[in-house]
Amino acid sequence: MGSIDLLGTQARQLGVPSKMADGTEYLSLSMFIAEEISSRENAPLREVELAALAAGVIPEHYVRNFNSIDIQGQINLLSSKLALVGLGGLGGLLIEAFARMGVGHIEAADGDSFEESNLNRQLLSSSQRVRLSKARSASLRVVTINPAIDCAAHAEFVTEDSLRAMCHGASVLVDALGGLDNRQLLQDVATEFNIPLVTAGMAGFSGYVATVLPGQPGPASFFGSGSAAEDSLGTPVPAVYTAASLQAAEVMRILAGQAPALDNRMLLFDLNDMSFEKIQIA
Incomplete structure (x- = not known):
């Protein structure tokens, strides 16, 4: 070598x-x-x-x-590891963004397979990939975009133990889950590993993105678990793409060595009237 x-x-x-x-x-x-x-x-x-x-x-x-980041920032990206939970609407867009920007090691997990109802928004889905594992589709996509990237996509739903294994050596944990369940677990494990959590959610044409620093409260602290507004309002593609883009921007800043723009703050957006508002959550 x-x-x-x-x-x-x-x-x-x-x-x-x-x-x-x-x-x-x-x-x-x-x-x-x-x-x-x-x-x-x-x-x-x-x-x-x-x-x-x-x-x-x-x-x-x-x-x-360049010149949004410099050479050291690109080195930081290529040297970094992140953990990504969820490879559906948000996660499919995010893993593509991470591969294109040059995040060196991506550890991802999703135990689900594609359904026809995913086709309205999930980048990794297609009519030919209905019933294909989302993790398998992610692996195939990343290697074609950037073969320099190490990507381990696991076809499994995370548990406490598997999430800890994914976060070992990671610089950031990215929450791309749908609904509300398991989000508190991600927040707790991110605190345990002393890394920031970049999280998002959406329902209809509105949503939020937040960066939760270790030990601080986040959206999961307030929203709890159970049914989510997306169950009744749906998840149209504009809101999903908006939330994923905002998450990707935060992750890129963090891994490149810049301060997060949403440190313990939540950015609320509503595409019905094109409004964006930041609120303090810690």
Whole structure:
């Protein structure tokens, strides 16, 4: 296996001078060259990308992340692990976003399979994938988007023990559950592992997103369990995509090394009148 210095040197030698959309010059590493280095040096593709970034070479896959984040932020993303619970409406969108932004290790779980009623909003579903495991669909999707990512998608509903195993070494826990059940468990385990929880929910055209810091109250502290408003109001695709996008933005900030925008706050949105409001929850 090649050393980081050797991989970085090869990336610099094979990098191509390029310009970003704003005219900023940089050395670009195409995925084809990265895969060639990976194969030649018997090194994981993610290690090649990390070495390239450390040497100041930007894998072309991530160039449009700049300059919203810098090289260190992209290194942080590729070096990070997150835990994601749920691979349906929110989770399918989120795991795609995490793979595209370059989160290095994704640990995900969902014991459900696709139904026809999921087709209105769940990105990983299709008419050909009805009855397919959501975890299997997620794994297939991630590897086609970003083969440098380590993704373990488990076809099981989380328990206390399995959730703790998923959170071991993670920097953030992401709640993509539907309904209200088990959300308090996620909040408690995130506190146990001293990591933030990024959570969301929606019903009809409205919803919320919150970042719960360890030991602080979150939406689950107030909403409890049982039936949820989405059971009567439905989950149309605009609200699901809005909530997932807001969650992805928070996770990207956290993993890249920036402060969360919703630290112990909840962002409420209503697409009926396009209103957004932040409230303090801790």
